[in-house]
Amino acid sequence: MIVYTVISKGAFIRPRNIRNILQSTTVVSLLTIGAGSLMIAGYLDLSLGGIGTMCAMLAAFLLRAGVPWYAALAAALILGGAGGAFNAVLVNELNFQPFIATLATASITQGFTSIISQGKQIDIANPVFNFIGSERVLDFIPYSLIISLFALLIYGVILKNTKFGRSVYLIGNNAQAARLAGLRPKRISYTLFINAGCLAALAGILLAARLKSSNTVGITNSQFAGMTAAILGGISLGGGTGGMGGALAGILILNCFNNGMTVIDVPPYWQVVASGILLLIALTADFLSARKRAAN
Amino acid sequence: MFIKKLLRSSNAALLFITIAVTLLFYIFNNNYLNFDNVRNILNSMSFVGVLSVGMTLLLIGGEVDLAAGAEACFSGVVVALLINAGVPWGLAFFLTVLFGALCGLINAFFINKLGFMSFIATLGMMSVYQGLVTVITQSKNIQIPEQGFWVIGSISLWNVVPLAFIIMLVLMIAYSVVLSNTNFGRSVYMCGGNRHAARLCGINPKKISTILYVNNGVLAAIAGVVLTSRMHTASPAAGSSGAIDAITAAVLGGVSFLGGAGGMSGCFIGILLLNVFNAGLTAVGFPSYWQIVARGGLLVLALCLDFIGARSRRLALERE
Amino acid sequence: MEYFLEFKGIRKSFPGVQALRDISFRAEGGRVLALLGENGAGKSTLLKILAGDLSADEGEVVLGGAPLSFSSPYDAIKAGVSVIYQERQLIPAMSVMENIFAGALPRNSFGFIDKPRLKKDTQAIIEKFGLPIDPAAPAGRLSVAYQQMVEIMKAYRRGSSVIAFDEPTASLAEAEISILFKLIAELKREGKIVVYVSHRLAEIFQITDDIVVFKDGALVKTFVTDETSEPELIRAMIGRDIGDTYANLSRNTEYGETLLEVRNLVAKQVKNVSFSLRKGEIIGFAGLVGAGRTEVVRALFGADPMISGEILLEGKRVEFKSPAEAITAGLALCPEDRKEQGLVLYHSIRDNVSIPVLSKIRRFFFLDRKAESALAGGIVDKYSIKTPGIDKIVVELSGGNQQKVILGRWTSDQMTTKILILDEPTKGIDVGTKAEVYQMMCDLAKQGFGVIFISSELPEVIGVSDTIYVMRGGRVTGCVHRGDATEESILSLAMSDTVKTERGDAK
Structure with missing residues (x-):
């Protein structure tokens, strides 16, 4: 952080930039919640980017067709949930490995995105959407950020303090023992996949609302950011560890890192490379800490 | 004998489906089987075909490389840069193949040295490669004026069977021999079928896995070069769905996603079916967007068949 | 050639448990040596040390005069030690011949696999042992018994001088066991050192030459098979103090109304099982490993699907689709x-x-x-x-x-x-705590719980249960009350009816 501040001659810590960092956190944090809670339970979803983009496109399409904003929002969220349910069916009923099942779903959702949009971007003129996307409290804190922080807080509490949350951890550690002790891993798995799908839809919509248009790339690239943030925040790919507090830290690290690169004028293309490398670094750290745990 | 064996195998059913699908599309559109279209099908088939050879080996060995498409795309860019920098195209081809091997080695390092799950490591590398390609090309196509290089992608036998297809076929036959007739090939099956047992037989699964990834990188490079040669351009968007297509084709052809089972002939028929299907959708006038959906759907279908196959094998065992 | 395998002062401990205490004995080539002892006596730990899965804390293993030191199971195999485990180590999709020669496939001058020679060599081994196996068949298509034969041939092909068997007959039918014994006799004739781990005394008298008895990690005594008797072995295995443990239990003697009644339960590996359980009663399920006992309780508990049958809980018909439902209804499972x-x-x-x-x-x-x-x-x-x-x-x-x-x-x-199901609750627990667990079970019965107790250790099933159901091949072959039960009667029920229940012999 300090390095960025020095290189950018202070631009990095100006309020305007901090606001930018906070604003760009929204999408990633929603994806991190969805992906992270799945990872704690030992699952994985590579289709969140695809689902979110598809849902944002549907919302934009419906708005353009004159559907009221709440109906468009509801339809998009339902579609997100349906995408998650589809993953859950593939994983639970057909026993696919989560990564391949969700990879297939990702490909299908990309197709639907293109079909809905005919490959073009759809502008969003709805005032409510634009308000959510770009208005700020006290002219500083974006509403969308409030939504995402609120979500992190709520999910953090759910994971740590409710039966459902406890079940997620227990299943991530030992699904078989948890089932024989009376939990229902299948039901939890469905809930988590559907929940992640809905959150992805919300993330996609918030981004589209901010950009005032929905395009076919959408939040596809943020999906890895979501996973990376979760892993950086201590949620192990092996399942059973980590939490939302760590995830928040992971998100902030990730976003400062990315935003810092923008501020010191690293071309945006390089940021794609960097985020891939960051994922690998996060994995290495995860691997090292897992090895340390095993050694103890 | 050979025919009898073929008919008994599950590949036969798949082959019949392929023929049926072909005929169906032919009925809808009589131009479907004309020379140009057949050549197009064979051409587009050869790119995924070469990728799926490497992928088939990996899957049999219980591994997977989601970066295969990105590696091919990157290789295309590398060969274009080299040729445009004045390197003779033969040498450029060779250097690109070495580059592919390096990509494979990086995957193998993460998986075998650091112990990452194969899909997550290759997924990370995929995003790294995609990013690098975007950086290098600034998202623009790189034209290759060097006409000598175009030869690989453009010549064809009797004006119907392109060289690229022949390369794919030769590779498939060669690897089929390797798989069934060499110690290495059998070791791949052992690693995928029962890693622990393989180790007890003195096989080093990490070594096998490393070889498979390097091999896959080389094949991806070849696929990328051939595609670039046919297009006369390296495109940053080329082959983005390569890995998924290759996995789909292999699994359709009976290569088990769980490792240890399947072979090259199945992979070939899988490729054929996939491409006949895709080209057919175009021929009967389906919008190209639907093909993306169809591709994902086909992967789910292939996995379902794999799942059902594995279950019926298990049930058959239990009955005995 | 005169081989011998010698264990010298082997010690091994795990956190909290001394698994092996100063074990020394010798196994001769051309003889079959049995390792005998209760579960947890230390046989399997010793076998793992022999196989290179574990290394001893102290002591050494000597083969033919040279000390062995293994850092991996593969080292053990290279040194000539093969262990045939209950879980098969075959590649199901590969042919029998490829499995037998895995890791050492013959090659021709082009570097390709020499298939004709591979087939010929495999045929030779198969004929030597007189087995009707097609060398080209995928190993996964063979019956469990023949898969085991393939493993033995694999060990033979490697030229192993020591071949150890871990409970090889656990999942075999009678006819298959006799084929296995023929194979072992052949290995013995070749001068191999055969180590045989089993619980089944009858088998041990049938094929072994020497017997080493373990108890609580220590070697009790070495016997020559011809010079000993079953009662003598059992005494050595169990010791006297265990008998007292059961006599000293304070039991529940008053049973309440019927809690659970299971009628004609059919599930995976379970064929038409019926039993009932009263309040305050402990019912035991005895039988060999793989008899279907665990499967019965898993189906009852909703962990595995039930195919048909009726479950009556306090007289009401119930069916559990998941463990969660069973738990709500008052069942509890402590899994194996x-x-x-x-x-x-x-x-x-x-x-x-x-x-x-x-x-x-x-x-x-x-x-x-x-x-x-x-x-x-x-x-x-x-x-x-x-x-x-x-x-x-x-x-x-x-x-x-x-x-x-x-x-x-x-x-x-x-x-x-209301109903506690305990599946092998004393597995891997030291003797002192075992007695504590038994008393706990009796106390629970006194409090009015119905207890279902599964165990592979005959003395504890007989010693603790009020009623004992004996299972064999997925069926209940008998129901005995504690007063009438002896190890012999239970064991004969556990191994009876082979001819009737198993269809024909191995194909």
């Missing part, structure tokens, strides 16, 4: 594999005991941590679990204390458990 199925190892005692009652210890939506701690504290006190606190991770507890955590989970005040 504590670490894999019973506990969430890396969570605390508190987290583990509260799993089934998470819905009850809530305030609004949130978990009530105070209530949870009180629950866990109560269980730790009641069962005197040895732990510094309720937040200790269960993986760090000893086997006996882990078992108590599971028992505590099901019998807390918050639970409405």
